[in-house]
């Protein structure tokens with residue numbers, strides 16, 4: 001049976017360009033039961049799981065997001081009452097989830113008329129959220145299909161073509177900045193609402209700003225993300241720009257100077273060749289983030305650090 005149901009006409013017009021809705025056949029898949037998610041959380045390093053209170057405002061300041069003092073497995077077990085928001089990151093590192101991701105994204109790409117395997121960095125992020133919780137306004141630096149498994153989810157996607165909502169500077173990439181982005185009430189006029197039930201999905205292209213709320217029961221969903229060669233190129237430039245700005249050297253956005261863009265891509269690749277072998281260890285990943293970007297780079301680990309004995 002097909003696990004993706006996608007209108008080929010819509011897909012060819014909007015895929016990787018504009019948000020649109022589609023359907024999937026994974027709502028009853030055993031990989032998304034609470035028990036299986038508890039096992040998954042236990043099997044992953046601590047920095048692969050991020051969670052906090054789901055009772056926040058859409059435009060909450062990152063430092064004001066309340067933490068939850070409880071191990072991740074307990075948050076999942078009690079998700080009906082925990083008032084929590086959680087993301088289990090990089091579930092693609094588990095073979096079973098990876099197989100599912102590959103099958104899904106390959107099928108969606110084929111429906112949109114893309115060449116097989118014309119992407120990389122296939123990753124999965126499972127969101128486990130209590131009723132009426134909020135994922136504040138933000139954007140993601142990858143292509144994305146969000147599939148709804150359990151409960152209702154309301155996804156607002158925003159038109160940001162003229163950079164009025166999220167500036168080019170904010171689109172620069174640096175771990176020292178919290179994912180949540182400034183939000184003003186007038187932005188809502190530019191929102192498209194996608195009301196997702198189990199079996200529904202929405203495609204969110206690269207850096208489309210969005211905020212999300214759950215309905216009156218807990219929600220499970222998975223973001224399936226991947227990067228095209230163009231996304232990889234833009235991210236390298238935006239990471240270099242964000243890092244240079246951190247050191248007081250603001251840069252022009254990608255596209256203004258192709259020669260400078262190419263130089264930044266080369267510099268990025270050279271540095272990664274040195275750092276990547278070191279990043280296999282969680283403690284070295286944390287050390288490197290802190291060394292290059294300051295202590296804020298590990299912001300999402302601080303709330304539960306004491307509890308986890310770190």
Ligand SMILES: [Fe+2]
Pocket residue numbers: 138139140210
């Ligand atoms: Fe997101």
